[in-house]
Amino acid sequence: MKGLISIVCFLFVFSLKAQNIRIGLFSDKSIKELEGIVGKGSYFIFKDSTLLAKIGPADVFKANYVGGLIRVVVNGTEKGRAKSIRVIQDKQEDYLQLRLLQPVAKQRSYEGDFDLEIRKEAINLINNLDLETYLEGVVESEGGPGQKINFYKAQAVISRTYAMKYWNKHKENGYNLCDRVHCQAYLHHRSASVTIDSAVHQTRGLIMVNENGELYPTYFHANCGGQTSEPHYVWNEEIPNLCSFKDTFCIHTQQAKWEKKIPKDQWIKFLVDKYDYPVWDSTSYDRLTHYVQDQRDAFYIHPIYGIPLRDIREQFKLKSTFFDAEIIGEDVLLHGRGFGHGVGLCQEGAMNMAKRGYTFDQILGYYYPQMMLVDRNNLIYK
Ligand SMILES: [Zn+2]
Numbered sequence: 001m002k003g004l005i006s007i008v009c010f011l012f013v014f015s016l017k018a019q020n021i022r023i024g025l026f027s028d029k030s031i032k033e034l035e036g037i038v039g040k041g042s043y044f045i046f047k048d049s050t051l052l053a054k055i056g057p058a059d060v061f062k063a064n065y066v067g068g069l070i071r072v073v074v075n076g077t078e079k080g081r082a083k084s085i086r087v088i089q090d091k092q093e094d095y096l097q098l099r100l101l102q103p104v105a106k107q108r109s110y111e112g113d114f115d116l117e118i119r120k121e122a123i124n125l126i127n128n129l130d131l132e133t134y135l136e137g138v139v140e141s142e143g144g145p146g147q148k149i150n151f152y153k154a155q156a157v158i159s160r161t162y163a164m165k166y167w168n169k170h171k172e173n174g175y176n177l178c179d180r181v182h183c184q185a186y187l188h189h190r191s192a193s194v195t196i197d198s199a200v201h202q203t204r205g206l207i208m209v210n211e212n213g214e215l216y217p218t219y220f221h222a223n224c225g226g227q228t229s230e231p232h233y234v235w236n237e238e239i240p241n242l243c244s245f246k247d248t249f250c251i252h253t254q255q256a257k258w259e260k261k262i263p264k265d266q267w268i269k270f271l272v273d274k275y276d277y278p279v280w281d282s283t284s285y286d287r288l289t290h291y292v293q294d295q296r297d298a299f300y301i302h303p304i305y306g307i308p309l310r311d312i313r314e315q316f317k318l319k320s321t322f323f324d325a326e327i328i329g330e331d332v333l334l335h336g337r338g339f340g341h342g343v344g345l346c347q348e349g350a351m352n353m354a355k356r357g358y359t360f361d362q363i364l365g366y367y368y369p370q371m372m373l374v375d376r377n378n379l380i381y382k
């Protein structure tokens with residue numbers, strides 16, 4: 001009960017204070033020069049409270065890093081220099097097409113306002129916008145096109161819960177979350193799909209909490225291969241509320257199965273060099289020739305050898321740790337299931353559930369047992 005009270009207080013404060021979220025754009029780049037073109041509407045460029053320029057669809061705005069300042073140029077004319085610049089939209093839904101000139105990066109479009117700040121001798125480009133608008137971009141980037149609305153609704157709740165749970169993840173970088181899969185992929189200003197936008201709208205404010213009222217762990221992956229993974233198999237630690245179970249919804253889908261051949265000598269060298277695998281012992285060698293995982297294991301062959309499957313996955317860049325292995329001639333042939341770490345929600349299983357008519361709360365309840373949906377804005381428990 002105490003936990004429930006604390007989350008209520010947290011949500012109350014949160015919803016009053018923060019409707020907007022700050023996202024670091026092109027966050028893996030050290031930006032020296034960028035270009036902005038108005039995609040729709042118009043934008044105002046400010047240095048503190050001084051208006052430097054108003055730009056519309058025909059204008060080209062450039063910002064580059066010069067000696068510790070940001071230099072603003074519009075249509076070839078310098079408008080000013082400052083340590084920080086704000087680029088503010090005239091109306092909601094106005095958006096900016098941004099591309100990096102140095103280093104070069106492909107154009108992307110974003111709604112909302114932008115803060116350009118100096119950080120580590122480069123420009124920190126931050127998109128400052130409404131949380132729900134941000135989620136429309138995230139749901140498409142993370143969920144891909146062409147799915148049923150209940151899958152997108154489930155993804156929207158996951159992404160909203162994640163944003164709240166990790167609100168301060170990039171505090172030291174000057175924003176809330178980055179635009180990469182490190183946080184959540186955010187590659188567009190909003191989706192091109194009405195279905196995605198209405199999925200976000202129809203779940204507006206909904207987040208998942210556990211039985212103690214804490215924000216639910218929202219791990220997900222592409223395909224579990226028929227059984228989700230124990231979190232400690234993947235990260236060496238337990239995660240409350242998540243555990244392994246058999247998933248019947250994903251086994252006939254696209255990424256349910258894979259195969260990979262690896263030269264036998266490479267495979268054995270890795271096992272011997274890193275784990276002292278006793279290949280000289282005939283029983284141990286025989287066990288190498290035919291390994292079967294009926295259920296997901298944490299260790300390859302047997303725990304006594306101490307070889308975590310996650311290490312093998314990383315070393316040989318495998319789609320998953322859920323594989324059988326046999327030696328055929330000079331190769332090890334792997335028969336694998338699933339794609340990703342396997343913890344939490346299986347996206348292809350969830351897509352399939354949505355196709356079969358399950359609702360988003362049924363989908364979330366299947367992959368996140370004990371989750372409860374809470375409206376963060378109205379504090380209505382559902
Ligand atoms: Zn991040």
Ligand SMILES: [Zn+2]
Pocket residue numbers: 223224225226227247249250251346348349
């Ligand atoms: Zn699955």
